[in-house]
Amino acid sequence: MTTATLTLTTRDLRAWLPKYGVYLAIVLLVLYNIFFTPYFLTWSNLRIQLIQVAPVVIVALGMALVIGTEGIDLSVGSVMALAAALIPLYLGYGVAAAVLVSLLAGVAVGLINGVLVARVGLQPIVATLALFVGGRGLAVVISGGQLKDVRNPDLIRLGSGDLLGIPILVWVAAVLVLVVAFVVRRTVFGRRLLAIGGNRRATELAGLPVKRVLITVYVICSVLASIAGLLSVARIQSSDASAVGLLIELSAITAVVVGGTPLTGGRVRVLGTVAGALLMQLVIATMIKHNLPPSTTEIAQAVIILVAVYVARERKAR
Amino acid sequence: MPLLEVSDVSKTFPGVRALDQVSFTLNPGEVHALVGENGAGKSTLIKVITGVYQPDDGELRYQGEPARFGTPMDAQHAGISTIYQEVNLIPLMSVSHNLFLGREPRNRLGLLDEGRMHREARAILAGYGVTADIRLPLGTLALGAQQMVALARAVMIDAKVVIMDEPTSSLEPREVETLFGVIRELHARGIGIVYVSHRLDELYRICDAVTILRDGRVVHTGRLADLERIRLVALMLGREMSEIRREGATAFSSEKAVDTGAAPILRASGLTSRRKLHDITFDVRPGEVVGLGGLLGAGRSETIKAIGGAYPLDDGDVQVDGVDLKRPTTVQAVRNGIAVQPEDRKAEGIVAGLSVRENIALAVLPKVSRLGLVSDARIDAIVERYMTRLRIKASSPDQLVGDLSGGNQQKVLLARLLATGPKVLLLDEPTRGIDVGAKAEVQSLIDELAAEGIGVVLVSSDAEELIEGADRVVVLRDGVVVGTLTGASVTTEDLMATIAAAAPPEEAE
Numbered sequence: 001m002t003t004a005t006l007t008l009t010t011r012d013l014r015a016w017l018p019k020y021g022v023y024l025a026i027v028l029l030v031l032y033n034i035f036f037t038p039y040f041l042t043w044s045n046l047r048i049q050l051i052q053v054a055p056v057v058i059v060a061l062g063m064a065l066v067i068g069t070e071g072i073d074l075s076v077g078s079v080m081a082l083a084a085a086l087i088p089l090y091l092g093y094g095v096a097a098a099v100l101v102s103l104l105a106g107v108a109v110g111l112i113n114g115v116l117v118a119r120v121g122l123q124p125i126v127a128t129l130a131l132f133v134g135g136r137g138l139a140v141v142i143s144g145g146q147l148k149d150v151r152n153p154d155l156i157r158l159g160s161g162d163l164l165g166i167p168i169l170v171w172v173a174a175v176l177v178l179v180v181a182f183v184v185r186r187t188v189f190g191r192r193l194l195a196i197g198g199n200r201r202a203t204e205l206a207g208l209p210v211k212r213v214l215i216t217v218y219v220i221c222s223v224l225a226s227i228a229g230l231l232s233v234a235r236i237q238s239s240d241a242s243a244v245g246l247l248i249e250l251s252a253i254t255a256v257v258v259g260g261t262p263l264t265g266g267r268v269r270v271l272g273t274v275a276g277a278l279l280m281q282l283v284i285a286t287m288i289k290h291n292l293p294p295s296t297t298e299i300a301q302a303v304i305i306l307v308a309v310y311v312a313r314e315r316k317a318r
Numbered sequence: 319m320p321l322l323e324v325s326d327v328s329k330t331f332p333g334v335r336a337l338d339q340v341s342f343t344l345n346p347g348e349v350h351a352l353v354g355e356n357g358a359g360k361s362t363l364i365k366v367i368t369g370v371y372q373p374d375d376g377e378l379r380y381q382g383e384p385a386r387f388g389t390p391m392d393a394q395h396a397g398i399s400t401i402y403q404e405v406n407l408i409p410l411m412s413v414s415h416n417l418f419l420g421r422e423p424r425n426r427l428g429l430l431d432e433g434r435m436h437r438e439a440r441a442i443l444a445g446y447g448v449t450a451d452i453r454l455p456l457g458t459l460a461l462g463a464q465q466m467v468a469l470a471r472a473v474m475i476d477a478k479v480v481i482m483d484e485p486t487s488s489l490e491p492r493e494v495e496t497l498f499g500v501i502r503e504l505h506a507r508g509i510g511i512v513y514v515s516h517r518l519d520e521l522y523r524i525c526d527a528v529t530i531l532r533d534g535r536v537v538h539t540g541r542l543a544d545l546e547r548i549r550l551v552a553l554m555l556g557r558e559m560s561e562i563r564r565e566g567a568t569a570f571s572s573e574k575a576v577d578t579g580a581a582p583i584l585r586a587s588g589l590t591s592r593r594k595l596h597d598i599t600f601d602v603r604p605g606e607v608v609g610l611g612g613l614l615g616a617g618r619s620e621t622i623k624a625i626g627g628a629y630p631l632d633d634g635d636v637q638v639d640g641v642d643l644k645r646p647t648t649v650q651a652v653r654n655g656i657a658v659q660p661e662d663r664k665a666e667g668i669v670a671g672l673s674v675r676e677n678i679a680l681a682v683l684p685k686v687s688r689l690g691l692v693s694d695a696r697i698d699a700i701v702e703r704y705m706t707r708l709r710i711k712a713s714s715p716d717q718l719v720g721d722l723s724g725g726n727q728q729k730v731l732l733a734r735l736l737a738t739g740p741k742v743l744l745l746d747e748p749t750r751g752i753d754v755g756a757k758a759e760v761q762s763l764i765d766e767l768a769a770e771g772i773g774v775v776l777v778s779s780d781a782e783e784l785i786e787g788a789d790r791v792v793v794l795r796d797g798v799v800v801g802t803l804t805g806a807s808v809t810t811e812d813l814m815a816t817i818a819a820a821a822p823p824e825e826a827e
Binding site (some may be wrong): 205 | 584628649665669670
């Protein structure tokens with residue numbers, strides 16, 4: 001009797017942990033900080049944390065969709081750099097023009113990635129590696145290799161302004177989270193995306209436009225990355241193509257994985273992804289507050305990733 | 319003394335008894351055909367012999383000694399080599415490196431003696447009819463030539479037993495002749511050969527003995543020359559001739575009313591795909607069930623997939639209900655009313671990680687949505703209708719399809735197809751791997767659907783199912799239509815006779 005109850009509990013835990021473990025970790029970390037970190041529970045601190053995490057959340061949303069199709073997109077950081085590099089060039093025509101151009105850059109990169117994956121048939125990691133390397137190079141060339149200050153008041157307001165006491169950046173991220181969650185749950189596109197990740201061959205045979213869906217997914221991912229790039233420029237009030245979005249693909253993949261989305265596709269956890277990004281942000285913040293060197297932070301991140309993947313590992317067929 | 323003796327070997331996998339007290343004897347210098355339909359246990363037997371699997375029960379004797387091969391490597395060292403359909407060498411390495419892999423000749427300094435290796439490789443491969451530059455990467459050679467390299471390698475490592483799994487499936491006729499020349503030579507050298515193939519003409523040309531497996535059991539073993547072709551086919555397809563006459567073993571009704579004057583709902587003409595399909599033409603009328611008969615590898619599955627746009631065609635034309643689709647894509651095929659149930663349910667049919675509900679609605683999402691937004695109410699209506707009609711047993715529509723039994727998975731797949739409102743239903747082994755009850759249900763469903771005016775194409779390795787289910791049977795062999803059984807000649811005997819008939823001379827080019 002006791003043994004039976006015990007095994008049941010272990011099994012329940014196995015099913016529960018990958019889904020909700022990330023929330024549990026956040027709660028534990030927040031509790032720790034409330035008691036041991038001075039000034040943690042202040043509005044200004046929470047505000048900084050949210051502003052810092054917003055770009056990662058936005059990029060991770062797109063990444064989650066791509067991973068849901070059993071793909072991966074390494075080029076997101078380069079897309080951010082491209083968007084950042086293009087903004088100062090077109091800001092003369094107004095904020096709207098600059099935003100539009102940087103979003104179009106995202107569409108272009110997404111189309112290239114999508115076509116390489118869906119039509120040419122390259123593996124996603126290879127297809128997106130091309131623009132991971134080349135995209136940033138191009139961005140540096142466009143920007144002339146210089147850091148450019150951005151002084152447009154509209155853009156600066158986007159990066160530093162508030163709406164109802166909450167930073168606009170955070171509002172943008174929150175709205176995008178809701179939109180992506182809605183797309184995954186309620187739209188034909190969302191369902192098709194999950195079916196492709198679950199069994200691409202079967203989805204093709206069922207007569208679904210698999211290639212079109214895949215291309216769209218990569219375009220969405222790139223556009224989200226270009227939004228993140230745009231917001232980063234607005235926040236730091238300068239454009240540095242060689243630094244914007246550096247290594248963000250790793251943070252995004254980490255957020256997705258820690259959030260419980262399996263790398264094998266077929267499932268997307270949007271809220272989990274947000275939680276994953278928040279958790280990683282909290283870990284970093286906690287370490288910094290306690291004066292631990294960045295190297296320790298990196299090791300802690302690595303441990304969290306390993307734990308997340310271990311907990312979520314696919315159990316072999318019995 | 320037999321070279322290799324397998325006695326009373328059994329092997330069970332969860333839910334399947336793959337081998338049931340199988341015995342098999344291979345003598346030196348014998349070419350022994352191993353035949354059977356899919357799932358008969360051929361691959362399992364080969365894997366037991368080559369050390370991939372350990373038998374649960376029974377004994378292996380090799381050259382008179384009891385043998386137990388823990389790994390494929392052990393078997394290879396003992397002299398048992400296998401040549402698979404797919405060449406398992408290293409495509410990016412040169413031909414001669416592949417040939418000598420692991421046993422490269424060395425010079426006095428212990429370094430690779432490339433010159434000698436190339437010289438020897440050239441000489442050896444010339445004997446196999448491979449004249450390509452042996453310094454080129456193996457992958458640049460034609461598949462047939464690659465197979466010859468694999469064979470040469472197998473023989474070089476002093477093999478005493480060579481197992482060939484469908485060696486001719488990717489060969490040109492000329493290469494087949496070379497292969498047979500090599501086999502005769504091996505035969506003369508006293509090497510035992512296990513030859514797996516479904517091409518009867520080849521078997522009768524090259525093999526001395528035959529062992530027929532069915533459902534994990536040996537149903538016949540003996541000299542091949544003593545076994546009539548039709549008997550061989552009957553034994554493979556699994557029914558004793560007397561047993562076949564027993565009527566009504568399937569759930570198909572015997573009464574059918576097909577309007578023979580009606581215009582065809584499906585017309586496939588001249589379907590041609592390199593090496594696999596040659597000018598396949600047939601019609602299906604509304605309400606008619608047309609069976610595709612033939613052995614494994616005859617091109618039945620390829621035909622079905624090609625009509626559904628999932629198999630590349632070089633030439634041919636598909637018409638549905640008077641609409642000429644030429645060579646449709648999968649999207650066009652589904653949109654025009656073609657529904658394909660693929661043979662491999664898990665790999666190509668269901669999406670195991672999604673729910674019953676999502677699986678059924680998958681192909682009709684646009685129909686149940688407005689402006690790209692899915693309507694749950696409309697999905698529920700469809701799911702409810704088909705779960706009831708097909709009697710799908712699931713704890714709820716939200717249960718994952720991967721957790722259902724094979725029969726229920728198959729019904730979910732059929733429900734998805736039916737939800738698209740197909741005009742033509744192409745079924746590839748619709749009752750394979752599902753329990754008896756579900757099998758009968760699926761069979762009567764096929765009847766019902768035909769009665770509603772859908773044109774059905776049925777592929778089944780179960781001769782009884784094919785004969786009783788189909789109004790007409792188109793028989794394929796090696797990708798060619800070799801006959802059509804209609805009316806009173808839709809019988810198992812006629813089916814087997816058509817399959818077994820020797821290939822006409824112009825085909826053996």
